[in-house]
Amino acid sequence: MRDSAPPSSGPAPRRVILFATCLVDHFFPEVGEAAVHLLERSGAEVDFPEGLTCCGLPHFNNGFREEARKVLEPQLRLLEGDAPIVVPSGSCGWMLKCVLPTLFPDDPWKRERAEAVSSRVLELSQYLGRHAPAAQNPVLPGKTVYHDSCHLLRGLGEREAPRRLLDQAAGRREELPGCDRCCGFGGSFAVKFPEVSCAMLEQKLDAAEGAEADWLVAADAGCMLQIGGGLARRGSRVRLLHLAQALAGPGAPGWPEEAKA
Amino acid sequence: MKSPFNRRAGLALADPQLRQALRTGTGRMGEMRLKAFESAAAPLALRARAREIRRRTFDDLGRHLETLLASLRRAGVEVHAAPDAGAAHRVILDIARRRGATLAVKSKSMASEEIHLNAALERAGVRPVETDLGEWILQLAEETPSHLVAPALHKTLEQVVDLFRRKVDPGAPSDPEALTALARKALRREFLAAGIGISGVNFAIAETGTLCLVTNEGNGRLVTALPKVHIALMGFEKVVPTVEEALTLLAVLPRSATGQKLTTYFTMLTGPRRPGEADGPDEVHLVLLDNGRSRHLGGPFQEAFHCIRCGACQNACPVFQTVGGHTYDSVYGGPIGSILSPMFRGLEASGELAAASSLCGACQEACPVLVDIPRMLIEMRGARVAQRNISRTERLLFRAAAWAMRRPAAWALSFRGLSLLGRVLGPRLKAGWLPGAAGAWARGRELPFPARRSFRDRWRERQRGAGKALSAVPPAASQERTPEGMLDHIRRQAALGEGLAHGHVPSPSGALPEVEIPDPAERFRREFEAVGGGFFRAASIEEAKARLLELASRWKDRPVAVSGGLPLPAAGWLREAGHEVLESAEGDDRGRLDAAGLGVTGCAWAVAETGTLVLPSGAGRPRLHSLLPEAHLALVREEDIVPHLSALGPRIQGAIVGGAGASCVSLITGPSRSADIALTLIRGVHGPREVYAILLPRGVA
Numbered sequence: 001m002r003d004s005a006p007p008s009s010g011p012a013p014r015r016v017i018l019f020a021t022c023l024v025d026h027f028f029p030e031v032g033e034a035a036v037h038l039l040e041r042s043g044a045e046v047d048f049p050e051g052l053t054c055c056g057l058p059h060f061n062n063g064f065r066e067e068a069r070k071v072l073e074p075q076l077r078l079l080e081g082d083a084p085i086v087v088p089s090g091s092c093g094w095m096l097k098c099v100l101p102t103l104f105p106d107d108p109w110k111r112e113r114a115e116a117v118s119s120r121v122l123e124l125s126q127y128l129g130r131h132a133p134a135a136q137n138p139v140l141p142g143k144t145v146y147h148d149s150c151h152l153l154r155g156l157g158e159r160e161a162p163r164r165l166l167d168q169a170a171g172r173r174e175e176l177p178g179c180d181r182c183c184g185f186g187g188s189f190a191v192k193f194p195e196v197s198c199a200m201l202e203q204k205l206d207a208a209e210g211a212e213a214d215w216l217v218a219a220d221a222g223c224m225l226q227i228g229g230g231l232a233r234r235g236s237r238v239r240l241l242h243l244a245q246a247l248a249g250p251g252a253p254g255w256p257e258e259a260k261a
Numbered sequence: 262m263k264s265p266f267n268r269r270a271g272l273a274l275a276d277p278q279l280r281q282a283l284r285t286g287t288g289r290m291g292e293m294r295l296k297a298f299e300s301a302a303a304p305l306a307l308r309a310r311a312r313e314i315r316r317r318t319f320d321d322l323g324r325h326l327e328t329l330l331a332s333l334r335r336a337g338v339e340v341h342a343a344p345d346a347g348a349a350h351r352v353i354l355d356i357a358r359r360r361g362a363t364l365a366v367k368s369k370s371m372a373s374e375e376i377h378l379n380a381a382l383e384r385a386g387v388r389p390v391e392t393d394l395g396e397w398i399l400q401l402a403e404e405t406p407s408h409l410v411a412p413a414l415h416k417t418l419e420q421v422v423d424l425f426r427r428k429v430d431p432g433a434p435s436d437p438e439a440l441t442a443l444a445r446k447a448l449r450r451e452f453l454a455a456g457i458g459i460s461g462v463n464f465a466i467a468e469t470g471t472l473c474l475v476t477n478e479g480n481g482r483l484v485t486a487l488p489k490v491h492i493a494l495m496g497f498e499k500v501v502p503t504v505e506e507a508l509t510l511l512a513v514l515p516r517s518a519t520g521q522k523l524t525t526y527f528t529m530l531t532g533p534r535r536p537g538e539a540d541g542p543d544e545v546h547l548v549l550l551d552n553g554r555s556r557h558l559g560g561p562f563q564e565a566f567h568c569i570r571c572g573a574c575q576n577a578c579p580v581f582q583t584v585g586g587h588t589y590d591s592v593y594g595g596p597i598g599s600i601l602s603p604m605f606r607g608l609e610a611s612g613e614l615a616a617a618s619s620l621c622g623a624c625q626e627a628c629p630v631l632v633d634i635p636r637m638l639i640e641m642r643g644a645r646v647a648q649r650n651i652s653r654t655e656r657l658l659f660r661a662a663a664w665a666m667r668r669p670a671a672w673a674l675s676f677r678g679l680s681l682l683g684r685v686l687g688p689r690l691k692a693g694w695l696p697g698a699a700g701a702w703a704r705g706r707e708l709p710f711p712a713r714r715s716f717r718d719r720w721r722e723r724q725r726g727a728g729k730a731l732s733a734v735p736p737a738a739s740q741e742r743t744p745e746g747m748l749d750h751i752r753r754q755a756a757l758g759e760g761l762a763h764g765h766v767p768s769p770s771g772a773l774p775e776v777e778i779p780d781p782a783e784r785f786r787r788e789f790e791a792v793g794g795g796f797f798r799a800a801s802i803e804e805a806k807a808r809l810l811e812l813a814s815r816w817k818d819r820p821v822a823v824s825g826g827l828p829l830p831a832a833g834w835l836r837e838a839g840h841e842v843l844e845s846a847e848g849d850d851r852g853r854l855d856a857a858g859l860g861v862t863g864c865a866w867a868v869a870e871t872g873t874l875v876l877p878s879g880a881g882r883p884r885l886h887s888l889l890p891e892a893h894l895a896l897v898r899e900e901d902i903v904p905h906l907s908a909l910g911p912r913i914q915g916a917i918v919g920g921a922g923a924s925c926v927s928l929i930t931g932p933s934r935s936a937d938i939a940l941t942l943i944r945g946v947h948g949p950r951e952v953y954a955i956l957l958p959r960g961v962a
Contacts, residue, residue, distance in 0.1 A: 020716050020717075022666075022672075024716060025715050025716045025717055026676040026680075026711040026712060026715050026716075027709055027711055027712060028712070028716075029712045029714065029715055029716035029718075029719055031716075032716035032719070032720070033716070033719060036720075048716075048717075048720050050669070051669050052669075053665075053666045053667075053669055053672045054662075054666045054672075056666070058659070058662070059659055059662070059663055060639065061620060061639055061642070062642055062646070062655075062659060063615075063639065063640075063641075063642030063643035063644070063645060063646040063647075063651075064643075064646055064659045064663070065643050067659060067660065067663035068663075070663055070667060071663050071666040071667060074667055150619070150620070150621035150622050150623070151622070153622075154621070154622035154623070154625070154626055155622060180623075181579055181621075181623075182579045182619045182621035182623065184579070184619060185619060186618065186619025186620055186621065187619075187620075188616065189616065189617070189618065189619045189620070190619075190701075190702065190706075191697075191698040191701040191702050192264075192613070192616050192617075192701070193266065193267060193270065193580075193616075193617055194267075194701040194702065194704045194705065195267065195270055195271055195274055195704070196267075196270050196274070196580055196583055196584055196617075197619070197705075198704060198705030198706070199274055199583045199584075200579050200580070200583055200619070201705065201706070202705075225706075225709055226706065228707075228709070229702070229705075229706025229707045229708070229709060230705065230706050232706075232707035233705060233706055233707050
């Protein structure tokens with residue numbers, strides 16, 4: 001396999017492609033704005049090609065492999081070139097990085113193209129960790145805890161990058177008890193097994209409230225749907241942020257309007 | 262209407278006692294697992310090696326099974342093929358009938374649960390008695406196991422006390438230690454009376470024909486030493502090529518299962534009792550079970566055969582932690598069970614198991630042989646889609662979504678519609694009357710609606726404002742290739758193999774690193790004491806004698822069992838001091854042995870890193886001397902201490918196949934123990950309560 005990570009030294013890449021993901025595009029557009037802000041601040045020129053929709057993970061994970069392939073295939077040509085492909089979501093990043101090259105087992109040509117694309121995929125914190133200059137001053141007041149999204153942690157094996165970035169951006173960060181425990185989303189799992197899913201969610205919310213966190217930060221739009229929905233139902237005082245929003249900080253593009261710093 | 266899994270999950274969620282038991286049980290086992298691997302020199306390399314062993318075994322499964330069969334027969338084991346549960350029942354009942362057995366003692370065997378053996382035995386008039394404490398509790402409660410290694414994990418102490426009072430003794434005490442003593446007494450009677458012992462198999466070693474059992478309580482040893490007939494039952498996936506490889510798997514199994522470096526007992530059985538051996542079964546049978554397995558060889562689920570049944574994935578799984586094993590309604594619950602059960606029962610019957618996972622990957626992270634369970638769950642879901650074994654609605658929904666995702670305008674429009682719907686209806690929606698998925702979501706979470714202006718909208722506006730052209734598609738890379746280039750490419754494809762990797766796994770190469778042990782005798786002492794053994798280093802033969810007599814005097818009125826071939830004349834000393842001495846020459850005198858207070862044995866090797874005693878059986882060296890008495894004392898020569906478990910491979914191999922050959926090699930690490938009642942660690946469940954070692958100065962005997 002070719003080297004999956006761009007070199008960490010040398011000048012930052014000039015152009016990056018943002019694969020915003022369908023959830024960020026339609027449910028969390030602010031996260032996309034914050035991501036663009038961070039990427040541009042790191043010196044990159046951001047491109048968000050017309051025609052990108054979804055990474056196909058919902059189909060793949062539910063056993064619709066063929067549909068996942070069909071969804072991704074027309075998007076591949078939008079992702080070709082040399083630019084790093086940045087994904088602000090661990091699960092979609094995992095789909096593009098780890099699953100995409102396996103979707104064309106019988107077609108060596110397409111597989112090669114898919115591999116060329118997947119080799120340039122980086123989740124947002126992975127990209128920023130390698131190419132963004134360290135933040136000067138913390139921007140996030142209060143206490144911050146981080147929830148590991150399963151696919152970023154175990155799928156992409158990334159534990160450190162989000163923590164390092166948050167340590168620069170947050171005034172005070174503490175480890176969330178059970179930080180690597182699934183929030184209970186799991187896509188269709190959340191609606192097929194609502195009681196189990198919610199019981200798992202309760203534990204996550206209890207942990208965040210028990211830690212008396214001001215900000216609960218996640219790096220996956222799926223977790224945000226689940227955790228955000230749970231916090232809202234509880235009327236919790238813990239506020240949910242996407243990693244991009246937390247790093248950009250209050251007042252920056254993409255800061256949630258209703259969240260008071 | 263709730264689905265069956267959801268119905269069972271609902272019951273589990275509504276049971277605070279169960280949830281508490283699950284929380285503490287899985288939590289503690291998970292922590293102990295992590296801690297146990299800290300003692301390995303290179304935990305991940307060790308696991309990668311273990312995985313490699315499992316993988317390579319299946320690369321050449323036919324040859325290994327052929328070797329196993331030949332070795333077993335050479336050792337005098339009768340091998341029976343059981344294509345399905347019914348065939349396994351027939352084989353086992355035939356043996357019972359022929360031997361006129363009406364009582365069968367069983368050590369823990371998931372395969373026997375899989376084929377519902379107990380019910381078949383009962384129907385045929387053979388009373389099966391589970392002897393693993395947890396399994397016994399479940400047998401009394403008429404329940405099934407809820408966990409691979411802690412079958413009664415779901416039961417609290419109060420529930421067990423209540424059960425004992427109803428089924429065993431109305432005056433049963435309420436502390437785990439006394440309950441365990443009660444169980445020991447009741448089960449010892451069964452052991453001594455049983456005509457047949459039935460066990461599972463953890464590893465079957467092909468090169469030697471050795472069946473291995475991993476246990477803590479000692480019931481596995483009793484089941485295979487006391488009855489005249491031993492029937493072992495296993496799926497063919499348990500085959501391991503060599504002794505050395507079995508020891509590597511042993512290095513990860515207890516660590517992953519119970520957080521021990523080694524379980525108390527690792528029992529390696531090679532055929533029936535040999536001429537001159539005082540105990541052990543006269544007849545050994547192996548029932549080789551298929552029961553739906555073989556059709557998955559070479560298929561997408563073959564990797565599930567790598568599982569060594571440690572239960573680590575269950576402890577790590579947030580779904581299992583939340584709803585427990587019974588919710589899965591199958592013998593094998595939890596993540597690996599959601600693969601194994603459909604494999605064995607048929608994918609059609611798999612129901613919702615594959616869907617009942619959030620695919621968080623914690624299972625694979627915990628798995629000692631790194632089985633890619635999430636990949637197989639996804640494959641399993643795919644198989645159900647291919648078989649049209651999902652609802653029409655689901656199929657339509659995913660089809661429609663895929664259609665729209667290929668058409669960005671339609672895709673965007675659908676969200677615009679949803680967003681509008683949300684703004685119009687959102688404030689008026691009540692969770693209670695929402696249909697389908699939306700209703701399910703809204704049970705415990707606010708319903709999300711798409712944003713009024715998508716990121717795409719905002720991006721377009723921004724680009725217009727900045728006067729930038731919309732991004733152009735870069736030209737595709739040249740597709741021209743030479744035939745050689747294509748051939749190269751195909752070769753690379755073939756080499757990639759495996760498909761999708763969920764996590765990052767290093768490949769092992771060369772010898773596994775081991776932690777250096779500068780002073781093996783001292784390390785042995787530390788480890789031996791850490792597992793609960795009493796250690797004494799004798800500076801002279803006189804000191805050893807004094808200590809031996811002192812220990813024996815604690816059971817003054819009871820016989821002392823003394824093995825032959827000891828480095829010291831222990832039997833003579835004990836007789837001089839007025840003890841009744843049982844020697845192996847007197848044969849299989851189990852009644853007297855049962856009454857013995859102390860058993861004195863030698864030891865072929867001792868392992869420093871784990872505090873383990875290695876006892877091969879043989880003429881004058883019965884298995885029961887280290888098993889039936891209340892306490893076991895081993896005389897250890899310093900020159901017999903080896904630093905690592907890995908150093909034992911060739912030695913044990915030699916002991917099994919060389920010379921007269923030992924029909925049983927026992928690895929003993931500490932006193933018999935169990936944590937089956939409310940996870941409280943109790944000593945002396947079936948085997949000795951106390952274990953002692955006297956280290957003899959170099960050059961003795």
